[in-house]
Amino acid sequence: MTKDYQKIGSQTAKQGFANEQQVAQAFENYANDTTAQAWLVTLGYVIADIEWVKAQVIHGHKADIVVEIKIKLKHASTSENIQVKLITGANFNQIDKRWADTYQHMWDIPHNITHILKRFSGETPPTCPNPKDPRRMFIHEFSESEQRDLLGWLNDNKTLILADILKGQGRYATEWFLLINKHNKSYPDWVIKPINQVLNHFAQHNFKPTARGSLQIGSITLQRKGGDGGRHTANMLQFKMKPLDLFEV
Numbered sequence: 679m680t681k682d683y684q685k686i687g688s689q690t691a692k693q694g695f696a697n698e699q700q701v702a703q704a705f706e707n708y709a710n711d712t713t714a715q716a717w718l719v720t721l722g723y724v725i726a727d728i729e730w731v732k733a734q735v736i737h738g739h740k741a742d743i744v745v746e747i748k749i750k751l752k753h754a755s756t757s758e759n760i761q762v763k764l765i766t767g768a769n770f771n772q773i774d775k776r777w778a779d780t781y782q783h784m785w786d787i788p789h790n791i792t793h794i795l796k797r798f799s800g801e802t803p804p805t806c807p808n809p810k811d812p813r814r815m816f817i818h819e820f821s822e823s824e825q826r827d828l829l830g831w832l833n834d835n836k837t838l839i840l841a842d843i844l845k846g847q848g849r850y851a852t853e854w855f856l857l858i859n860k861h862n863k864s865y866p867d868w869v870i871k872p873i874n875q876v877l878n879h880f881a882q883h884n885f886k887p888t889a890r891g892s893l894q895i896g897s898i899t900l901q902r903k904g905g906d907g908g909r910h911t912a913n914m915l916q917f918k919m920k921p922l923d924l925f926e927v
Contacts, residue, residue, distance in 0.1 A: 702733035740846025761852040774843040775916040816891025832885040897923040
């Protein structure tokens, strides 16, 4: 992306985007939207070569938007799967949540590790004496051998874990991250990162305990979901990310 496109796109992005549908509309209106033009240039396209752009918001997949681009004089169009992160006041964004058993089937987690994760999330009761929270266990409340087993398994399988929670699988797996900064003016208004760059960034780190008793790999946190008015779904496992950190990747 040229500096000129960065400047123009930054100015236009200040108008703000409330949701993925507005992002999709901006792509389709690229001829009159300099921000969308800058996005397309970052994705590797030459604006003058584009015949049309179509964008569709999708649900239930890691990608949020599929952008189809038709190049002049070419018979076929190309498409880009984009995951959109709208960064507001709280620099946290949920990227995946499931029950421990679902992750067990996805990743072939050993039974003893699944049992640890269920006590961590509160799906099964604590087994330590005098737990800090009677509903669940924090990482430091597990025995040293259990902590070692859990961290060992997570770090041995971090490539698989990161790929599934960030990229996903199948036709609508994420190819690009589009981060739109609506809050912190210490950072640019938006940035686009290829998924492999994002995965490589997090893969440089290992899972480790946090001061609050959760688990973290880079700026991704694995924790008990919580909330939900005390309903059973509060006991799901949840991965959260600080998307502003990706501006520095």
